[in-house]
Amino acid sequence: MNPIRRIYLDHSATTPVRPEVREAMEPFLGPTAFGNPSSVLYSWGREARRAVEEARSKVARLIGAQPEEIIFTSGGTEADNLALLGVAWAHRERGRHIITSSIEHQAVLQPLKYLEGQGFEVTYLPVTPEGLVEVEQLSRALRKDTILVSVMYVNNEIGTIQPIEEIGRLARERGIIFHTDAVQAAGKIPINVEKLSVDLLSLSAHKIYGPKGVGALYVRKGVDLHPLLFGGGQERGIRPGTENVPGIVGMGRAAELALQEMDKEMPRLQALRDKLVKGVLGRIEDLVLTGHREKRIPNHASFCFAHVEGESLLVELDCKGVAASSGSACSTGEAGPSHVLLALGLPPELAHGSLRLTLGRDNTEEDIDYVLEVLPEAVFRLRQLSPSYQKAI
Ligand SMILES: *Cc1c(COP(=O)(O)O)cnc(C)c1O
Numbered sequence: 542m543n544p545i546r547r548i549y550l551d552h553s554a555t556t557p558v559r560p561e562v563r564e565a566m567e568p569f570l571g572p573t574a575f576g577n578p579s580s581v582l583y584s585w586g587r588e589a590r591r592a593v594e595e596a597r598s599k600v601a602r603l604i605g606a607q608p609e610e611i612i613f614t615s616g617g618t619e620a621d622n623l624a625l626l627g628v629a630w631a632h633r634e635r636g637r638h639i640i641t642s643s644i645e646h647q648a649v650l651q652p653l654k655y656l657e658g659q660g661f662e663v664t665y666l667p668v669t670p671e672g673l674v675e676v677e678q679l680s681r682a683l684r685k686d687t688i689l690v691s692v693m694y695v696n697n698e699i700g701t702i703q704p705i706e707e708i709g710r711l712a713r714e715r716g717i718i719f720h721t722d723a724v725q726a727a728g729k730i731p732i733n734v735e736k737l738s739v740d741l742l743s744l745s746a747h748k749i750y751g752p753k754g755v756g757a758l759y760v761r762k763g764v765d766l767h768p769l770l771f772g773g774g775q776e777r778g779i780r781p782g783t784e785n786v787p788g789i790v791g792m793g794r795a796a797e798l799a800l801q802e803m804d805k806e807m808p809r810l811q812a813l814r815d816k817l818v819k820g821v822l823g824r825i826e827d828l829v830l831t832g833h834r835e836k837r838i839p840n841h842a843s844f845c846f847a848h849v850e851g852e853s854l855l856v857e858l859d860c861k862g863v864a865a866s867s868g869s870a871c872s873t874g875e876a877g878p879s880h881v882l883l884a885l886g887l888p889p890e891l892a893h894g895s896l897r898l899t900l901g902r903d904n905t906e907e908d909i910d911y912v913l914e915v916l917p918e919a920v921f922r923l924r925q926l927s928p929s930y931q932k933a934i
Pocket of ligand 1: 553554615616617618619621646648693695696697722724725745746747748754755756
């Protein structure tokens with residue numbers, strides 16, 4: 542085998558740690574800055590504390606929050622679990638009804654499923670064929686005993702941006718707590734928790750060129766949460782346990798860079814993405830672009846190809862050095878086609894042929910040209926082997 546190009550186009554699954562982020566983390570992995578941030582009676586501890594608080598400010602700045610409103614967690618999954626279970630357990634006497642969308646990440650759907658087993662009732666809002674939640678429908682689903690609304694800001698599989706500001710306004714008017722999973726929105730579109738009227742917002746570092754295993758939950762001042770863990774009083778007792786100092790420092794630096802570079806980097810990625818989409822639609826037949834054409838994050842393209850198995854397509858692309866995904870990396874355990882694509886109303890056969898290409902910092906125009914060369918060939922090859930395609934033509 543000749544060495545081939547390797548092109549990573551799965552930035553919605555994870556991103557590499559940026560060199561600047563790694564550099565910021567390094568001192569806290571070494572022999573000098575290893576202190577426990579709770580041990581503030583000596584300099585080692587104080588130095589670690591200062592670093593954690595600096596990172597908290599940087600993460601807060603990315604979303605227009607106050608530093609005291611940021612709780613560090615072990616990632617996006619824990620942030621989602623803390624938001625949902627934390628609200629449900631703290632407010633169960635007020636009501637047991639929760640509203641969400643049918644296209645949430647498993648980190649939201651699974652805790653909600655658990656709550657259903659605990660006597661909570663969950664309404665799963667349908668979405669339009671473009672993947673949008675309709676605020677009108679949400680409004681009609683609200684009840685006297687609704688304690689929480691959770692709708693993701695950006696969907697990981699189809700990139701669709703939800704009308705979070707309108708949903709937030711509605712929830713605020715009714716005095717209902719509003720959570721949004723903004724893991725895929727952060728660093729891609731501006732986020733301001735005040736403007737959006739959100740009460741809780743989940744973030745993950747490894748989706749914004751930070752390290753894996755660290756994330757954050759924004760908790761608006763005055764919102765009462767029941768903790769998931771019990772221990773020391775770290776993170777205001779909402780998330781006890783000695784802080785992951787290097788991870789948190791890395792997340793802070795990643796958030797700072799994401800905010801600094803968004804205005805320049807996102808238009809660049811959008812131009813590449815648009816070229817990619819146009820090229821795919823022009824070169825391949827029998828496919829649909831999934832998600833909304835405009836209301837989507839700038840680095841995200843997703844398609845469904847008829848008469849093609851998504852996983853076979855990934856294998857073909859991998860042979861050409863291209864990393865992409867089908868469905869989502871987080872639902873590989875899911876039997877059958879993705880719940881998100883089915884919620885769009887796509888027929889299961891078509892949903893099986895899904896492909897997601899998500900661009901990032903290292904991608905260039907040459908990468909897109911290369912993908913536009915190898916992807917049509919791969920689809921063509923697979924279709925030649927497909928009985929359903931042979932029958933259709
Ligand atoms: C990746 C992702 C998560 C999970 O975050 P982790 O840090 O990997 O636990 C949650 N929600 C969405 C939308 C995601 O894309």
